[in-house]
Amino acid sequence: MTMKSSASSPTGKNKAVFLDRDGTIIEDKIYLNDPEQIVYLPKVFEALRLLRDQGYIFLIATNQSGVARGIVDINNLHEIHRRIRARFSQEGVDLLAFYYAPYMTHTDHPLRKPNPGMLLRGALDYNVNLSQSWMMGDRMIDVEAGHRAGCRSVLLGDRETPEGSIYAPPEICSPSLYEAAPRMTSP
Ligand SMILES: [Mg+2]
Numbered sequence: 001m002t003m004k005s006s007a008s009s010p011t012g013k014n015k016a017v018f019l020d021r022d023g024t025i026i027e028d029k030i031y032l033n034d035p036e037q038i039v040y041l042p043k044v045f046e047a048l049r050l051l052r053d054q055g056y057i058f059l060i061a062t063n064q065s066g067v068a069r070g071i072v073d074i075n076n077l078h079e080i081h082r083r084i085r086a087r088f089s090q091e092g093v094d095l096l097a098f099y100y101a102p103y104m105t106h107t108d109h110p111l112r113k114p115n116p117g118m119l120l121r122g123a124l125d126y127n128v129n130l131s132q133s134w135m136m137g138d139r140m141i142d143v144e145a146g147h148r149a150g151c152r153s154v155l156l157g158d159r160e161t162p163e164g165s166i167y168a169p170p171e172i173c174s175p176s177l178y179e180a181a182p183r184m185t186s187p
Contacts, residue, residue, distance in 0.1 A: 013129035014057050017048075017184070018119050018146065020137030021062035021098075024156055024177070026084065028138070031066035035079045038087075045091035047177035051184065052093055057126060060084075060098040061118040061135070061145070067102030074102070096126060113137075114144035114167065119151065134184055136177065143170040154180045 022028035027039040048058060060081075066072030081098040088095050099118035103109040111117035123130050135146025136154040144167040146153035155162065155170040156177060162169035174180035 013127050013132075015055060015132040016059055016122065016126065016128045016134075017051055017056045018059050018061045018122060018133065018135045018149075018151065019095075020113075020135075020139070020142045021060055021084075023138035023159060024136060024142075025060075031069070031071040032080060033066065033072045033076050035076060035083050038080060038083060040087070041177070043176065043178035045088065045093060047181045048088065048093040049091070050178075050181040054181075054184070056134075056184075057128070058093065058095050059119075059122040059126065059128075060095055060100075061113065061122065062098070062100045063113050063141075064100045064102050065104050065112075067100075068104045072102075077102075097122060113139075114141040114148065116145050116149035119145060119149035123149070136180065140165040140167045143167060146170075154184065156180065 019025055025041060025044050027041060029037055064072055064077060067074055067077060085095045099122055101109060101112040101118060103112045119135065122128060130150040133151045134154060135142055135151045136156060138156045138159050140160050143153040143155050147168055153170040154172040154174055156174055172180055172183055
């Protein structure tokens, strides 16, 4: 008899939480380029442990136009992601992959949110059932990327609101990851 992974859904696929980085798991420093400047948002570790225990896997999807602008050094970006992954690992949370879109805002590149390319790539790489998955972020472009990928979406914080957005509203609005987590049940 084999133990079935808690991350497996009835379809045999994983359910995932795709996470924005800046303003979602760490403070948004606007073009963070210094690994020493990483500041984790309150209760993010507790929040992801709750979601882990619901069977979700975690993939990061972050727009990084600062790379295209020459403000963010690619080696620093990789070091920032290495440190974030190591810290979450210490906290019992496995961030499986960091997808980033190093393209300018105006490019409308398929990997740049609100386009769903990073989520679709993650779904292929990690055998994700998108209809059982969520995108979480602090901007309406995060919400839209989730919807375009076939996920449900959570809008965090008060930096942006659905009202007046050109994009469809999220399924959940929440002040924080931690408060959203108990509401993110499977369909
Ligand atoms: Mg953000």
